[in-house]
Amino acid sequence: MFEELGTTAEGDMLINIGPQHPATHGVLHLVMTLNGETIKKTEPHLGYIHRSIEKMCESLTYRQFVYVTSRMDYLSSHINNHGCSLAVEKAMQIEVPERAQVIRVIMDELTRIASHELWWGAMAMDLGAFTPFFYSFRERETITDIMEETCGARLTMNYICPGGVMMDLHPDFQKRVKSFISLFKSKFDEYNELVTGNIIFQNRMKGVGVLSKEDAISYGCTGPTARGSGVSSDIRKLYPYEVYSKVQFDEVLETGGDSFSRYMVRINEMLQSIKIIEQLIDNIPEGEFQAKTKAVLKLPKGEFYQRVETARGELGIYIVSEGGTTPHRIKFRSPGFSNLSALGHMVKGSKIGDLVATMGTLDLVIPDIDR
């Protein structure tokens, strides 16, 4: 009905933000009810990029299905692969060599920094500042170069395999990661000068898109979105996997619940990731990079669950096995879906400008929501 009339029964304006819109960073479709510029209702419409990845996984073997998940949240593809491998290893009780564990964690954190760098630039672009995008990509480029040198790919790396990693590290790896760390540290102040300390930016972000602690829990928000509201939800701390229990880092928590808090969580998370990498980069143990596994993996009958902390929040992998070489059913709990569900609540009663300021800090990746 509203497609024809364009207004609701109360005389409010209906407007489609998306599926093709510069601020949604993908094919997200928001049907908004506006009173002037004030948002009365926001309704996300999903499914534009649904590829039925969960169903596809049912016909792939346990070695193959890991790599399909790169295409879910493509910005933290390595962490998705990591979660899937962990689930398979947990089910088959494979002991991963310590060298592989450390390599995986270093790459996880590099991926997290790369993802947050992209978020930082894209969010500033949502607010109308175009320049930060180029500055963040300057540093992100060095990370993707490291990735390329290590495993040949820059974005969807497919470096992890059940039992370890595909191949050993490049001899230059440590040197290049160290030079990245010093580069990042020297440029990080520039980020804060250009964006964080800007008075216009702070006015746009503070008190906007407030999500209370209770609401964050009841909407199932995870990751920086929840931590911005003061909910402790870092899987690396709560349910440590690999070597996360052995490294020192802080879970970044902010209590404001507004867009600025979520912004500060992500900005400071980059520093924590740097801290983790610094501890591990000089202490990569010698040894095998892959455990000895059979060519065809067969999971025992049963149900297995593994969660990991991606750049956006908690990714859950739930495998139901009937004992064959392919999973009977796979379910992914993606962070973006739950975080998006809180958007309507957060922007109610605010202006359209606040919508992009809020949506930017949720760091939505649409293929992750639709799968």
Add this chain to the structure above:
Amino acid sequence: MLSLENITNAVHEWLNATLNPNLALLSEFLIVGVLAIALFAVLGLSLVLMERKVAAFIQIRLGPNRVGPFGMFQTVADTLKLIMKEGLTPDGADKFLFNLAPYIVMIAAMMLLAPIAFAKGFQIWDINIGVLFLTAVSSISVIGILMAGWASNNKYSLLGAMRSGAQIVSYELSAGLSIITIVILTGSLQISDIINAQANGWWIFKGHIPVLISFVIFIIAVTAETNRAPFDLAEAESELTAGFHTEYSGMKFALFFLAEYINIFIACAIGATLFLGGWMPFHIGHWEAFNHIMDFIPSSFWFIGKTFFLIFLMMWFRWTFPRLRIDQLLNLEWKYLLPISLVNLLVVALMAVMGWYF
């Protein structure tokens, strides 16, 4: 001596000697019209290129560098593309108003070229209410923008046009009040009088802090009036896709685009004329020798240099700051800029009465 005044005078005398006075005036109209249109096109193209180069410089990249030397013909190629594109009129739009709107915006921008003094004695029309003419005509463009937004039959356009209307009408107050400070100090609305009053120093130096304040307010206000970032809410890309010109394509879009850049040029030219002395070289009081040396630099260079410095300043703003929200934008004007300008105006009036300036 390289002076544009001699050329214009020679043309004027030659025309009057060969033709009768009416025909001479008519042919002068024709020459001026052709020159204005040519200037419109050249300025538009060069400013777009300058914006892209400045943006590239700030954003650590190269910018256009493929078409011609240093990418100088990139904007020409872009314009050719826009001319060849289909000028689409959407279904359900008010066809007459939709097609009229870009011309109103463009004509308003072109009329503003009339009282600008490009160099010593090189001015289309030295009207005795020059400053009033500039402020009055510059308000016409908002009608074109509102018309475009309303006639497009698109909600993004409508929101953009409404934002633009609220913004331009508000910021005109501050811009007008800061212009009035100079009018009070000079005692004239005529552009040539204002420039001549700065023969012994530009107003920004002569007028102490109050004129400096009104200069800063003027720059903020004209940035908002020309819909430039951080006040580009009317076309806020990430919110309203393209704002009031979402539905325009081809040459009709190009007219909006060119008019925006001409408006920037004119706003900066007014700023340079009122506060930085227009074509007047940098003079200090009675330092005759120094003033004489400065006079060797042609007056057109001074004008272009000052104007492009201000344009560079506005581009620098655009590529540094994030965008304001609509309520913050109006708060800034009504709660801060307008009261400050009013108080500043009183101080300047006192200054002018007591003669507290050089």
